[in-house]
Amino acid sequence: MSKEDIIFKYIEDEAKRQREGIELIASENYVSENVLKAMGSILTNKYSEGYAGKRYYGGNEYVDDIERECISRAKELFKAEHVNVQPYSGSPANLAVHYAFLKPGEKTMGMDLSAGGHLTHGFKVSLTGKYFDSVSYGVNREGYIDYNEVRKIAKEHKPKLIWSGFTAYSRIVDWNEFRKIADEVGAILVADIAHVAGLIVGGEYPSPVDIADVVTTTTHKTLRGPRGAMIMCKEEYAEDIDKAVFPGLQGGPHNHVTAGIAVALEEASTKEFKEYIKQVVKNSRVLSDALIDRGFTIVSGGTDNHLFLIDTVKSVDMGGQEVSDMLEKIGITLNKNSIPFDERKPWDPSGVRIGTPAITTRGMKESEMVKVAEYIDRLLRDSSEKNIELIKREIEEFTEDFPIPGIDNL
Ligand SMILES: Cc1ncc(COP(=O)(O)O)c(C=O)c1O
Numbered sequence: 054m055s056k057e058d059i060i061f062k063y064i065e066d067e068a069k070r071q072r073e074g075i076e077l078i079a080s081e082n083y084v085s086e087n088v089l090k091a092m093g094s095i096l097t098n099k100y101s102e103g104y105a106g107k108r109y110y111g112g113n114e115y116v117d118d119i120e121r122e123c124i125s126r127a128k129e130l131f132k133a134e135h136v137n138v139q140p141y142s143g144s145p146a147n148l149a150v151h152y153a154f155l156k157p158g159e160k161t162m163g164m165d166l167s168a169g170g171h172l173t174h175g176f177k178v179s180l181t182g183k184y185f186d187s188v189s190y191g192v193n194r195e196g197y198i199d200y201n202e203v204r205k206i207a208k209e210h211k212p213k214l215i216w217s218g219f220t221a222y223s224r225i226v227d228w229n230e231f232r233k234i235a236d237e238v239g240a241i242l243v244a245d246i247a248h249v250a251g252l253i254v255g256g257e258y259p260s261p262v263d264i265a266d267v268v269t270t271t272t273h274k275t276l277r278g279p280r281g282a283m284i285m286c287k288e289e290y291a292e293d294i295d296k297a298v299f300p301g302l303q304g305g306p307h308n309h310v311t312a313g314i315a316v317a318l319e320e321a322s323t324k325e326f327k328e329y330i331k332q333v334v335k336n337s338r339v340l341s342d343a344l345i346d347r348g349f350t351i352v353s354g355g356t357d358n359h360l361f362l363i364d365t366v367k368s369v370d371m372g373g374q375e376v377s378d379m380l381e382k383i384g385i386t387l388n389k390n391s392i393p394f395d396e397r398k399p400w401d402p403s404g405v406r407i408g409t410p411a412i413t414t415r416g417m418k419e420s421e422m423v424k425v426a427e428y429i430d431r432l433l434r435d436s437s438e439k440n441i442e443l444i445k446r447e448i449e450e451f452t453e454d455f456p457i458p459g460i461d462n463l
Contacts, residue, residue, distance in 0.1 A: 060063050060328040066302050068460050074134055074384035075425060079408020080220070080248065083415065085320060087285070088221045088313045092155040092279045096309040104139075104295065109451035119458045123315035129253050130318055133285035138314055139306040143247045143271035145283035146171035146298075147216075148181060150267055153290070153297035154241055157184045162212035164198075166399065169222035169389040171245060188212060192393045194221070196353030200230040204231050207238045217261065218245030218269075221390050221406050223341075223356035228261035235266075243267045243289075244324035247282075251275025251410070252358060254321050255330025266290060275333065275410050276361055277326075278317025281310040331415060333359045336409040339419045343426035352392050352404065364392050369433045372397060373405045379436055383445045384452075385428065415455035425449065 140146035163174025235242035246263035252258035272278035334452030373389030392404035
């Protein structure tokens with residue numbers, strides 16, 4: 054077998070893994086066949102540095118059409134004044150926002166990683182925490198954002214940028230409260246909706262788009278598009294943002310991804326997508342409740358969105374890594390995650406994060422969530438080889454009834 058061929062075998066192997074497993078990673082999803090088609094297209098051949106109508110390369114007539122259409126769909130769907138669809142992914146999008154507004158050493162403020170914030174909101178190991186002076190806020194003992202605490206920290210440090218939004222927080226963010234705090238200290242308010250973008254367009258989560266100055270999002274999580282990102286902002290910040298993305302941070306946009314985002318945005322505007330998102334949130338609640346019924350401890354006691362955290366130390370006296378490794382043996386994938394006030398280190402934390410966007414795309418509903426909770430519980434209570442083999446086979450059979458879009462036409 055040539056080297057070129059073996060990659061396709063590996064892709065087949067991965068398809069089998071996806072088909073036979075239960076995907077609980079909260080930031081993952083399965084895109085549609087049309088999104089796959091756009092991403093796998095000849096658009097990847099083209100260089101298009103610049104923006105529509107102002108490119109540094111020839112031959113961009115049709116790429117301009119695609120980028121303009123993508124922007125127009127994003128504006129319509131999110132009710133945004135200005136949209137940049139070129140960031141390669143969520144992290145460069147967030148870096149571009151820092152670059153647009155801050156000089157090195159100036160102050161940025163975001164949610165702490167252990168409370169559910171993202172690395173790129175100023176965490177110390179990230180460039181956003183090394184090149185800028187970052188401060189963070191957390192959650193209270195109940196697992197909720199305490200806005201008085203956020204206000205106190207903002208007043209003390211007077212950051213130029215305040216980040217709202219999260220990667221592992223199961224409750225509703227009060228964007229208006231963040232707006233008030235930002236106004237009180239004269240900060241620019243950014244909302245990172247990477248996790249909840251799909252919930253927002255599906256009507257299951259409040260939108261910060263007309264509240265925050267800038268909104269960033271990935272396109273590959275609940276929005277169910279290709280790996281990419283967008284930055285939305287008020288018109289007055291449009292030039293700063295566009296310049297920060299190109300030429301500030303990036304070169305040529307990934308046109309095949311832009312086309313995939315455009316396709317996903319159209320799909321996200323449908324009635325079917327709304328129903329899908331409703332089911333995602335319902336499934337998240339049912340799964341969290343089913344685990345509570347089986348004696349598991351959920352951070353903040355439950356969820357209002359598509360994800361939640363299990364305190365694995367309290368629930369089964371194991372760290373998140375151990376639980377994640379054990380579940381992988383039966384084909385259940387999730388990620389270890391720090392929990393608020395975690396006494397263990399981020400690489401060996403006290404919890405795992407669970408999300409329902411991917412399994413809901415496969416068509417799973419409430420009764421399947423109860424089964425998923427049962428598989429998790431059964432394995433963690435008896436992890437003998439015999440039980441692993443038994444549950445693994447059950448899960449392979451169970452997943453047969455829930456197809457993944459496009460996976461059989463690779
Ligand atoms: C809130 C949030 N912002 C940004 C990112 C970064 O996105 P990416 O992994 O595409 O760089 C993530 C990814 O997990 C995220 O959850």
